[in-house]
Structures are given as structure tokens and as C-alpha cells.
Amino acid sequence: MSTGPVVILTALNLEYQAVRQRLASAQVHRHERGTRFEVGTVRGTSRRVALGLTSKGNQSAAVIAERAIQEFSPVAVLFVGVAGALWDATRLGDVVVASHVYAYHGGTSEDDGLKARPRVWEAPHGISQLASHLARLNDWADSASCDEDAPQVRFGAIAAGEIVQNSRISAEAKWIRQHYNDALAIEMEAAGVAQAGHLSGAPVAIIRGISDRADGTKNSTDDRSLQPQAAANAAAFAIRLAVELATEQEETAVPRDSRATSAGQPGRHVSNTAHNSTVGIMAGSVSGSSVHMNPASQKSGxxxxxxxxxxxxxxxxxxxxxxxxxxxxxxxxxxxxxxxxxxxxxxxxxxxxxxxxxxxxxxxxxxxxxxxxxxxxxxxxxxxxxx
CATH class of the missing domain: 1.20.1440 (de novo design (two linked rop proteins))
Incomplete structure (x- = not known):
């Protein structure tokens, strides 16, 4: 069971700073290959977070994610930032937590058109359940807006590709909406991080604040003002999730000695009080119905x-x-x-x-x-x- 920090990765400096300002006592941690992380604690808690910047694109995100996993053996990896909404039902400023991630650029070109052949990664069940619980509690947002204007957390598919999608009428936009019509948001890094987590055995969550509608208005003045708020909303929910993940990990990490302790008896001593029972155990010595553990036999060398x-x-x-x-x-x-x-x-x-x-x-x-x-x-x- 991992005792490392929660790793949070972002693609943009704007997203990085939205997370960084929620950390205290951050110290630079340099990977042997030059990648720099900052490791600190969530403000007001003792929960550790390792923060890193991947740059844009699924490939660079995958490399840095796997590097972070190998370096920190994290409780989980959270990829946090902004994304474009594919449908009007998702409001600007809302947070989308990926139920699964599509690498949508997989396909085959045939005479009658481009056929989708995506790879898909589902979010780990435990993280999805915890994120849903925190969304119901609804105590994560910084905004002092009224309930109607407060950002909401939505759960659904996220599509990750290799291009900036900023049109609703282009051939690519129509193709995405045809083949991935359940995707709530679109971006460029989630597939890489999900793949790295899958190969490394680390749980991954993708958390995105909606900053635009991927409809041609991405570089507008409104978008430039909405992007920082979307990044802040995603960071707020990610930090809340990180604290709960670290807390759960700590609560489930039972000390080794207490695992070997039966009620009212010292460690490394197990009494067999059940009638007609069989106990299979590696023991140092046995006297009567009591088994005395040899400390050297409890730990695999x-x-x-x-x-x-x-x-x-x-x-x-x-x-x-x-x-x-x-x-x-x-x-x-x-x-x-x-x-x-x-x-x-x-x-x-x-x-x-x-x-x-x-x-x-x-x-x-x-x-x-x-x-x-x-x-x-x-x-x-x-x-x-x-x-």
C-alpha cells in the first residue's frame, strides 16, 4: 500500500499556479532526468501533494506522469486543468470528472470514411465513488456565488486528442460529436496520463474546469477571463479530493504490530480459543494453545x-x-x-x-x-x- 503523496499534474502554468497557491511549505524536488516537482502540504492540513508540469499533449503528459509515479509511488495521480465543453448542457466554470477517457485519434481510414478505433480507460471505482461523494457534499468550491451560479461537478467521458479543437462546424468537430457523443469535454492530455497510470498500476483521476465551448471562441476576451476561473474551480475540487484520498490512505494503513495483535494481548502473540479450529501459521514456537511469533518470520526478506x-x-x-x-x-x-x-x-x-x-x-x-x-x-x- 502506497505511503507516497498525491501527485497533481497540469499542462499549463495557469493551471499549475491555481494548484500551487493552495499548497504550503512547497519544496523543489528534482528528478534525476531534470524534471522539477514541488512537494508541499495542502494548506491547513498535513496531507502531502507533489505538483508537476507536463506541458501540452498526450505524449509529454504520459512521460511526466510515469516519471512522477516512479519517483513518488503516489496514492493517486490527479490531472487537473481546463477543457472545452462539447455540449451546451455543461456550463462554463463547471468541473468535469472523467468517468472514462477516450483517446479519440485512433481510427482507420476507409473508402467510406474515417472509422473510430479509440482506446478507453475507465476511472478507478474507488476514486469515482469518493469524487461523487464529495460532489454531493458540495463544500469544495471557493466561489461565494449563489447556489444557482455556483460551479457544479459533472461526471462523464472526456475525449483526449492531439489537436486544439476550436470549431463546431469543421469536419473534425462533426466527426468527434458523431463518434463520441457521450463525451462532455475535450482536451489534449488525459489519454496520456490514463495510459501511464494503467501501465504503472497507479490510480488516475482527470479533473477539468470548463473554460470554453470548443466552438471558435477560444481566443476571445471572454475566454481569457473564464480560463483562470475554470482552472481555479478544477484546482479546488482536486485539492479536496487529494485531501480525502490521503486521509483514507492513512486510515487504512494499519500498523504492522497491530495487525499481529489480538484483542487484549501483546503483539506477535496469537491465542487459538476457537474449538475444533485449524490455524495455519508460520511460528517461532508453540506452547499449549498459544502461538508465539518469531519476529524474523513475519517479514519477507x-x-x-x-x-x-x-x-x-x-x-x-x-x-x-x-x-x-x-x-x-x-x-x-x-x-x-x-x-x-x-x-x-x-x-x-x-x-x-x-x-x-x-x-x-x-x-x-x-x-x-x-x-x-x-x-x-x-x-x-x-x-x-x-x-
């Missing part, structure tokens, strides 16, 4: 982890042979598995963190094979406990 990872390699190969894992996925999975094993072999202070990141990425790669993802869950936990 790197040697034990390496053995389990090598066993996973055999199962991965078997699933590949049986056709459950395709060739490309198999090669990438082997590379991540080898990286995790090398980290375990080094036993440096950073090794557990690196092993966990590689195993999470591996879990994303084999997500379509439930047997393998189920086998990876305890391995990820063991790599984290090794620290």
Missing part, C-alpha cells in the same frame, strides 16, 4: 522475495505459452520483472521502492489476466514490507 518473483516468472511464461499473454506484453512484463528482481538483489535503501514500482507497472501490463494480477498482489505487499 529479499532472498524470499526473489524466489517468489522467479516462481512468478514461470507462471508468466506458462500463461504466455497458453495464449493468455500476448508476445509484446510478455516481453515488457519480463523486462519489468527482471528490473524488480535486480532491485531485490541489490538491497540498497531505494531497492524496495524501485521493486514496488516495477511490480505495479507489471500488474498494469497483465491486468487482463486475473490469475497473474492476483498472484502479484502479495508480491507487491511483500516488496513494500521488505523496507
Amino acid at each position: 529479499p532472498i524470499d522475495l526473489i524466489e517468489k518473483l522467479n516462481s512468478f516468472r514461470e507462471n508468466l511464461g506458462r500463461h504466455h505459452t497458453e495464449g493468455a499473454v500476448d508476445e509484446d506484453t510478455y516481453r515488457e512484463a519480463l523486462a519489468d520483472l527482471d528490473s524488480a528482481i535486480r532491485s531485490a538483489e541489490k538491497s540498497t535503501p531505494d531497492s524496495p521502492k524501485r521493486a514496488v514500482m516495477m511490480l505495479r507497472r507489471l500488474r498494469g501490463l497483465v491486468s487482463e489476466c486475473p490469475a497473474l494480477t492476483a498472484e502479484l498482489a502479495p508480491l507487491i505487499a511483500a516488496a513494500g514490507d521488505w523496507a
